[in-house]
Amino acid sequence: LAKTTQPISMDSYEGQEVNITCSHNNIATNDYITWYQQFPSQGPRFIIQGYKTKVTNEVASLFIPADRKSSTLSLPRVSLSDTAVYYCLVAEAGNTPLVFGKGTRLSVIA
Amino acid sequence: DTGVSQNPRHKITKRGQNVTFRCDPISEHNRLYWYRQTLGQGPEFLTYFQNEAQLEKSRLLSDRFSAERPKGSFSTLEIQRTEQGDSAMYLCASSLGVAGGQNTQYFGPGTRLTVL
Numbered sequence: 001l002a003k004t005t006q007p008i009s010m011d012s013y014e015g016q017e018v019n020i021t022c023s024h025n026n027i028a029t030n031d032y033i034t035w036y037q038q039f040p041s042q043g044p045r046f047i048i049q050g051y052k053t054k055v056t057n058e059v060a061s062l063f064i065p066a067d068r069k070s071s072t073l074s075l076p077r078v079s080l081s082d083t084a085v086y087y088c089l090v091a092e093a094g095n096t097p098l099v100f101g102k103g104t105r106l107s108v109i110a
Numbered sequence: 111d112t113g114v115s116q117n118p119r120h121k122i123t124k125r126g127q128n129v130t131f132r133c134d135p136i137s138e139h140n141r142l143y144w145y146r147q148t149l150g151q152g153p154e155f156l157t158y159f160q161n162e163a164q165l166e167k168s169r170l171l172s173d174r175f176s177a178e179r180p181k182g183s184f185s186t187l188e189i190q191r192t193e194q195g196d197s198a199m200y201l202c203a204s205s206l207g208v209a210g211g212q213n214t215q216y217f218g219p220g221t222r223l224t225v226l
Contacts (some may be wrong), residue, residue: 016112023138036217041218041220041222042219042220043114043201043202043203043217043218043219044130044153045217046214046215046216046217049214061163080146087152095141095205095207095213096144097154097155097166098143098145098153098155098203098215099155099156100145100152100153100154101149101152102150102151103152
Protein backbone atom coordinates (compact mmCIF):
# COMPACT_ATOMS: atom_id res chain seq x y z
CA LEU A 1 0.00 0.00 0.00
CA ALA A 2 1.18 3.50 -0.79
CA LYS A 3 2.26 5.46 2.22
CA THR A 4 0.80 8.67 0.80
CA THR A 5 -2.62 10.18 0.08
CA GLN A 6 -3.17 12.83 -2.58
CA PRO A 7 -6.15 14.16 -4.55
CA ILE A 8 -7.20 12.05 -7.51
CA SER A 9 -7.47 15.01 -9.86
CA MET A 10 -7.12 18.77 -10.13
CA ASP A 11 -7.92 21.33 -12.78
CA SER A 12 -6.17 24.64 -13.35
CA TYR A 13 -6.06 27.42 -15.89
CA GLU A 14 -2.90 28.29 -17.72
CA GLY A 15 -0.71 30.78 -15.91
CA GLN A 16 -1.96 29.92 -12.44
CA GLU A 17 0.07 28.51 -9.58
CA VAL A 18 -0.90 24.95 -8.71
CA ASN A 19 -0.41 23.44 -5.28
CA ILE A 20 -0.81 19.69 -4.81
CA THR A 21 -0.85 18.51 -1.22
CA CYS A 22 0.17 15.05 -0.15
CA SER A 23 -0.45 13.42 3.24
CA HIS A 24 2.06 10.99 4.70
CA ASN A 25 1.11 10.63 8.35
CA ASN A 26 3.36 7.63 8.97
CA ILE A 27 6.54 9.03 7.44
CA ALA A 28 9.65 7.53 9.01
CA THR A 29 12.67 9.44 10.24
CA ASN A 30 14.82 8.24 7.34
CA ASP A 31 12.22 8.86 4.63
CA TYR A 32 12.60 11.49 1.94
CA ILE A 33 9.65 12.95 0.05
CA THR A 34 9.88 12.71 -3.71
CA TRP A 35 7.61 13.90 -6.50
CA TYR A 36 7.47 12.51 -10.02
CA GLN A 37 5.63 13.70 -13.12
CA GLN A 38 4.36 11.26 -15.71
CA PHE A 39 3.01 11.88 -19.19
CA PRO A 40 1.06 9.18 -21.05
CA SER A 41 3.21 6.37 -22.42
CA GLN A 42 6.36 7.71 -20.75
CA GLY A 43 8.29 6.78 -17.63
CA PRO A 44 7.95 8.91 -14.49
CA ARG A 45 10.18 11.97 -14.50
CA PHE A 46 11.80 13.13 -11.26
CA ILE A 47 10.68 16.63 -10.28
CA ILE A 48 11.88 17.36 -6.77
CA GLN A 49 12.90 15.73 -3.52
CA GLY A 50 13.20 17.01 0.03
CA TYR A 51 13.48 16.08 3.68
CA LYS A 52 12.24 19.15 5.53
CA THR A 53 11.38 22.86 5.15
CA LYS A 54 11.49 24.13 1.58
CA VAL A 55 13.23 22.97 -1.54
CA THR A 56 13.15 24.85 -4.82
CA ASN A 57 14.50 24.04 -8.25
CA GLU A 58 13.93 25.38 -11.74
CA VAL A 59 10.70 23.40 -12.10
CA ALA A 60 8.91 23.45 -8.75
CA SER A 61 8.98 24.11 -5.04
CA LEU A 62 8.37 21.61 -2.27
CA PHE A 63 7.08 22.76 1.08
CA ILE A 64 7.39 20.44 4.06
CA PRO A 65 6.10 21.49 7.52
CA ALA A 66 8.02 20.73 10.66
CA ASP A 67 6.03 17.59 11.51
CA ARG A 68 6.67 16.24 7.97
CA LYS A 69 3.22 14.60 7.92
CA SER A 70 2.34 16.36 4.69
CA SER A 71 4.01 18.15 1.82
CA THR A 72 2.93 20.50 -0.94
CA LEU A 73 4.25 20.55 -4.47
CA SER A 74 3.97 24.02 -5.97
CA LEU A 75 4.08 24.51 -9.74
CA PRO A 76 4.37 28.20 -10.68
CA ARG A 77 2.46 29.50 -13.71
CA VAL A 78 1.43 26.20 -15.23
CA SER A 79 1.10 25.72 -18.97
CA LEU A 80 -0.81 23.18 -21.05
CA SER A 81 2.31 21.01 -21.16
CA ASP A 82 2.13 20.53 -17.38
CA THR A 83 -0.95 18.34 -17.85
CA ALA A 84 0.22 15.04 -16.38
CA VAL A 85 -0.08 12.70 -13.42
CA TYR A 86 1.94 13.76 -10.38
CA TYR A 87 3.04 11.16 -7.82
CA CYS A 88 4.09 11.85 -4.26
CA LEU A 89 6.20 9.16 -2.62
CA VAL A 90 8.10 8.67 0.60
CA ALA A 91 11.05 6.32 0.69
CA GLU A 92 14.23 5.81 2.65
CA ALA A 93 16.65 7.99 0.70
CA GLY A 94 15.48 6.25 -2.47
CA ASN A 95 17.32 3.10 -1.55
CA THR A 96 14.22 0.99 -1.40
CA PRO A 97 11.65 0.10 -4.03
CA LEU A 98 9.19 2.94 -4.53
CA VAL A 99 5.54 2.42 -3.67
CA PHE A 100 3.35 4.45 -5.98
CA GLY A 101 -0.25 5.38 -5.39
CA LYS A 102 -2.56 6.48 -8.19
CA GLY A 103 -1.19 10.01 -8.21
CA THR A 104 -2.94 13.30 -8.96
CA ARG A 105 -4.09 13.88 -12.51
CA LEU A 106 -3.56 17.58 -13.24
CA SER A 107 -5.42 19.05 -16.18
CA VAL A 108 -4.37 22.50 -17.33
CA ILE A 109 -7.00 24.35 -19.30
CA ALA A 110 -6.37 27.19 -21.73
CA ASP B 111 21.78 11.18 -23.73
CA THR B 112 23.03 9.68 -20.47
CA GLY B 113 19.65 8.72 -19.04
CA VAL B 114 18.12 5.28 -18.57
CA SER B 115 17.34 3.58 -21.87
CA GLN B 116 15.02 0.67 -22.58
CA ASN B 117 14.57 -1.50 -25.61
CA PRO B 118 12.36 -2.20 -27.36
CA ARG B 119 9.94 0.63 -26.73
CA HIS B 120 7.02 -1.44 -27.94
CA LYS B 121 6.49 -5.18 -28.21
CA ILE B 122 3.47 -7.02 -29.55
CA THR B 123 3.42 -10.75 -29.08
CA LYS B 124 1.04 -13.65 -29.15
CA ARG B 125 -0.03 -15.44 -26.01
CA GLY B 126 2.37 -18.19 -25.10
CA GLN B 127 5.44 -16.59 -26.66
CA ASN B 128 8.51 -15.53 -24.70
CA VAL B 129 9.68 -11.92 -24.66
CA THR B 130 12.82 -10.22 -23.37
CA PHE B 131 13.32 -6.56 -22.53
CA ARG B 132 16.57 -4.74 -21.97
CA CYS B 133 17.42 -1.85 -19.67
CA ASP B 134 20.62 0.20 -19.72
CA PRO B 135 20.91 2.25 -16.51
CA ILE B 136 22.79 5.49 -15.98
CA SER B 137 26.41 4.42 -16.15
CA GLU B 138 27.57 5.01 -12.57
CA HIS B 139 24.37 3.71 -10.96
CA ASN B 140 24.67 0.57 -8.87
CA ARG B 141 20.98 -0.08 -8.29
CA LEU B 142 18.55 -1.09 -11.00
CA TYR B 143 14.82 -1.53 -10.52
CA TRP B 144 12.04 -3.04 -12.62
CA TYR B 145 8.45 -1.86 -12.28
CA ARG B 146 5.24 -2.69 -14.12
CA GLN B 147 2.44 -0.22 -14.81
CA THR B 148 -1.06 -0.97 -16.03
CA LEU B 149 -3.53 1.59 -17.30
CA GLY B 150 -4.70 4.05 -14.68
CA GLN B 151 -2.41 2.71 -11.98
CA GLY B 152 0.92 3.83 -10.61
CA PRO B 153 4.01 1.72 -11.26
CA GLU B 154 4.33 -1.47 -9.19
CA PHE B 155 7.67 -2.82 -8.04
CA LEU B 156 8.85 -6.13 -9.55
CA THR B 157 12.49 -6.62 -8.59
CA TYR B 158 15.78 -4.82 -8.06
CA PHE B 159 19.52 -5.34 -8.24
CA GLN B 160 22.50 -3.99 -6.40
CA ASN B 161 25.23 -4.41 -8.98
CA GLU B 162 24.75 -7.98 -10.24
CA ALA B 163 22.96 -9.27 -7.14
CA GLN B 164 19.18 -9.55 -7.25
CA LEU B 165 18.15 -8.34 -3.81
CA GLU B 166 14.36 -8.50 -3.77
CA LYS B 167 11.51 -9.88 -5.82
CA SER B 168 7.90 -8.86 -5.52
CA ARG B 169 5.14 -11.43 -5.26
CA LEU B 170 4.00 -10.00 -8.61
CA LEU B 171 7.05 -11.66 -10.18
CA SER B 172 5.66 -15.10 -10.97
CA ASP B 173 7.91 -17.98 -11.97
CA ARG B 174 7.34 -17.04 -15.61
CA PHE B 175 9.34 -13.88 -15.02
CA SER B 176 13.11 -13.80 -14.69
CA ALA B 177 15.51 -10.89 -14.49
CA GLU B 178 19.26 -10.76 -14.76
CA ARG B 179 22.02 -8.22 -14.49
CA PRO B 180 25.03 -10.37 -15.31
CA LYS B 181 27.83 -7.81 -15.20
CA GLY B 182 26.23 -5.23 -13.01
CA SER B 183 25.51 -2.98 -15.96
CA PHE B 184 22.51 -3.61 -18.23
CA SER B 185 19.63 -5.83 -17.16
CA THR B 186 17.15 -8.05 -18.97
CA LEU B 187 13.64 -9.01 -17.98
CA GLU B 188 12.23 -12.12 -19.60
CA ILE B 189 8.63 -13.25 -19.56
CA GLN B 190 8.00 -16.83 -20.58
CA ARG B 191 4.67 -18.15 -21.91
CA THR B 192 3.14 -14.69 -21.98
CA GLU B 193 -0.47 -14.21 -20.96
CA GLN B 194 -2.86 -11.41 -21.83
CA GLY B 195 -2.63 -10.21 -18.24
CA ASP B 196 1.04 -9.46 -18.80
CA SER B 197 0.11 -6.58 -21.09
CA ALA B 198 1.51 -3.50 -19.39
CA MET B 199 4.27 -0.89 -19.47
CA TYR B 200 7.50 -2.29 -18.05
CA LEU B 201 9.64 0.42 -16.51
CA CYS B 202 13.26 0.36 -15.48
CA ALA B 203 14.85 2.79 -13.03
CA SER B 204 18.34 3.23 -11.65
CA SER B 205 19.93 4.97 -8.69
CA LEU B 206 23.37 5.44 -7.21
CA GLY B 207 22.60 2.98 -4.41
CA VAL B 208 25.06 4.39 -1.91
CA ALA B 209 24.46 4.29 1.83
CA GLY B 210 22.90 7.48 3.18
CA GLY B 211 22.20 10.51 1.07
CA GLN B 212 19.50 10.92 -1.53
CA ASN B 213 19.44 8.08 -3.99
CA THR B 214 16.95 9.37 -6.48
CA GLN B 215 15.57 6.78 -8.88
CA TYR B 216 15.57 7.85 -12.52
CA PHE B 217 13.22 6.08 -14.87
CA GLY B 218 13.57 4.99 -18.46
CA PRO B 219 10.90 5.52 -21.12
CA GLY B 220 9.45 2.04 -20.61
CA THR B 221 8.63 -0.90 -22.84
CA ARG B 222 4.97 -1.31 -23.68
CA LEU B 223 4.01 -4.96 -24.02
CA THR B 224 0.82 -6.03 -25.74
CA VAL B 225 -0.08 -9.71 -25.59
CA LEU B 226 -2.67 -10.75 -28.17
